[in-house]
Amino acid sequence: MIPSNFEYHKPDSIDGALSILTEWGDDARVIAGGHSLIPVMKQRLTDISHLIDLGGISELKGISIENNKVSIGAMTTQHELITNTQLAKFVPLIREASLQIADPQVRYVGTIGGNVANGDPANDMPGLMQTLDASYELTGPNGVRIVKARDFYEAAYFTAREDEEILTSISFSVPNCGYAYEKQKRKIGDYATAAAGVLINMDNDTCSFASIALTNLSDTPVYCEEAVNNLVGKKVDSNAIKKAVHYCVEASDPVADTRGPVEFKKYVAGIIVQKAIENAIARV
Amino acid sequence: MEKIRLNMTVNGKDVEVLTEPRQLLAHVLREELNLTGTHIGCETSHCGACTVDMNDMSVKSCSVFAAQAQGANITTIEGLGTPDGLHLLQEMFKEHHGLQCGYCTPGMITRAYRFLQENGSPTEEDVRFGMSGNLCRCTGYQNIVKAILATAEKMNEMKESA
Ligand SMILES: Cc1cc2nc3c(=O)[nH]c(=O)nc-3n(C[C@H](O)[C@H](O)[C@H](O)COP(=O)(O)OP(=O)(O)OC[C@H]3O[C@@H](n4cnc5c(N)ncnc54)[C@H](O)[C@@H]3O)c2cc1C
Ligand code: FES
Numbered sequence: 001m002i003p004s005n006f007e008y009h010k011p012d013s014i015d016g017a018l019s020i021l022t023e024w025g026d027d028a029r030v031i032a033g034g035h036s037l038i039p040v041m042k043q044r045l046t047d048i049s050h051l052i053d054l055g056g057i058s059e060l061k062g063i064s065i066e067n068n069k070v071s072i073g074a075m076t077t078q079h080e081l082i083t084n085t086q087l088a089k090f091v092p093l094i095r096e097a098s099l100q101i102a103d104p105q106v107r108y109v110g111t112i113g114g115n116v117a118n119g120d121p122a123n124d125m126p127g128l129m130q131t132l133d134a135s136y137e138l139t140g141p142n143g144v145r146i147v148k149a150r151d152f153y154e155a156a157y158f159t160a161r162e163d164e165e166i167l168t169s170i171s172f173s174v175p176n177c178g179y180a181y182e183k184q185k186r187k188i189g190d191y192a193t194a195a196a197g198v199l200i201n202m203d204n205d206t207c208s209f210a211s212i213a214l215t216n217l218s219d220t221p222v223y224c225e226e227a228v229n230n231l232v233g234k235k236v237d238s239n240a241i242k243k244a245v246h247y248c249v250e251a252s253d254p255v256a257d258t259r260g261p262v263e264f265k266k267y268v269a270g271i272i273v274q275k276a277i278e279n280a281i282a283r284v
Numbered sequence: 285m286e287k288i289r290l291n292m293t294v295n296g297k298d299v300e301v302l303t304e305p306r307q308l309l310a311h312v313l314r315e316e317l318n319l320t321g322t323h324i325g326c327e328t329s330h331c332g333a334c335t336v337d338m339n340d341m342s343v344k345s346c347s348v349f350a351a352q353a354q355g356a357n358i359t360t361i362e363g364l365g366t367p368d369g370l371h372l373l374q375e376m377f378k379e380h381h382g383l384q385c386g387y388c389t390p391g392m393i394t395r396a397y398r399f400l401q402e403n404g405s406p407t408e409e410d411v412r413f414g415m416s417g418n419l420c421r422c423t424g425y426q427n428i429v430k431a432i433l434a435t436a437e438k439m440n441e442m443k444e445s446a
């Protein structure tokens with residue numbers, strides 16, 4: 001299980017990486033933690049003759065929280081997201097979700113940038129980033145542009161990122177409200193059968209803010225706009241929650257696979273969304 | 285495709301290997317350096333049998349390219365203990381029957397080593413969660429968990445009496 005051969009590059013700057021990427025075009029790919037890419041390379045499902053390791057670029061590392069704004073470098077690992085005490089304090093949602101990704105070995109090397117750029121609907125971070133309404137910074141030969149996580153995913157493995165662009169960082173505002181990431185999986189370390197990220201704020205018993213996104217329930221993450229619109233401004237009782245859950249399940253579009261048939265996945269989706277909403281409300 | 289000179293520190297010794305960038309670290313360790321204690325179970329990053337310590341992290345060496353290990357500091361099971369001088373974890377695995385066929389054991393022990401560096405007084409739940417990247421087909425895990433908890437306890441006793 002060894003992939004076909006490639007030339008290995010390890011630039012120490014974003015500009016260096018971009019110039020190799022531009023020089024080799026389609027034949028080149030960046031590698032972050034490699035824990036999504038190496039498996040597909042081993043299966044020879046992809047043909048890469050130039051591999052550009054982003055691991056030597058210090059500009060891509062680190063977490064900063066300033067003026068209510070969080071910025072995370074693409075090469076920050078899932079392990080670092082879990083152990084960063086500032087992040088755990090200001091955005092506990094990230095830690096809660098990261099702990100449900102893969103296993104310890106994978107989390108030491110898997111990065112947030114690789115997880116969101118990959119475009120695999122089974123990845124947890126894209127849905128999480130849609131919940132947080134995060135923005136992705138993409139750097140290419142023509143400069144920097146910002147794309148919202150909610151606009152980034154087009155279909156499985158198709159994203160708004162151009163081939164010669166690198167996803168350099170992710171930013172979002174500190175949420176300051178109730179939160180939950182609920183995930184149903186077959187075993188620890190597995191991708192989601194269904195997962196949901198929820199943020200909610202309450203003004204007495206009225207919902208003043210909400211955000212809900214789903215993981216692995218369609219060929220992209222699903223931001224549940226209808227459910228959100230039906231919660232915000234309403235009195236939140238069991239009926240309102242039921243309605244929101246209904247809209248989320250309606251918005252999902254799972255396919256049958258080894259994790260189960262469509263009916264089962266929608267059923268599980270309903271349960272985890274309800275749990276996530278209830279947990280988030282309890283934490284306001 | 286050109287070979288690369290791969291320089292690493294493995295079990296405290298500097299080594300140089302001529303290899304292809306695509307070669308997997310597990311194969312470099314086993315076939316070039318003859319360190320066959322690192323096992324390959326699934327070769328698809330699921331079972332953890334190939335776990336080694338790399339730059340203070342537990343990694344699955346079947347899912348790291350040789351090129352990515354350039355300059356790395358690596359500890360394999362051979363670096364933790366010897367047949368005459370077992371590591372405390374190895375002693376405890378022996379005492380608590382933490383292994384049957386032994387195939388998963390090098391991965392279990394290298395992972396447990398790093399886990400205990402990060403959490404010296406774990407609960408049973410901490411151990412199960414921290415070891416969740418390692419599969420065992422024989423023991424049912426119970427005795428592996430016991431062995432790791434016993435190691436932590438002994439480590440703490442030794443610290444106290446020191
Ligand atoms: C056993 C196992 C279980 C797993 N379980 C889960 C799980 O439950 N949930 C989950 O979310 N993930 C899971 N994963 C995936 C894991 O989290 C990956 O590490 C992650 O998806 C990709 O991050 P990476 O840094 O390894 O990226 P890589 O594998 O290096 O890259 C992935 C893709 O993104 C591209 N890319 C990487 N970084 C950038 C960048 N900065 N800019 C542009 N493109 C980039 C690469 O070219 C590649 O196409 C699992 C993986 C394994 C092996
Ligand atoms: S052999 Fe590497 S994880 Fe199974």
Ligand code: FES
Pocket residue numbers: 382383384385386387388389419420421422423
């Ligand atoms: S002892 Fe046989 S696989 Fe663990």
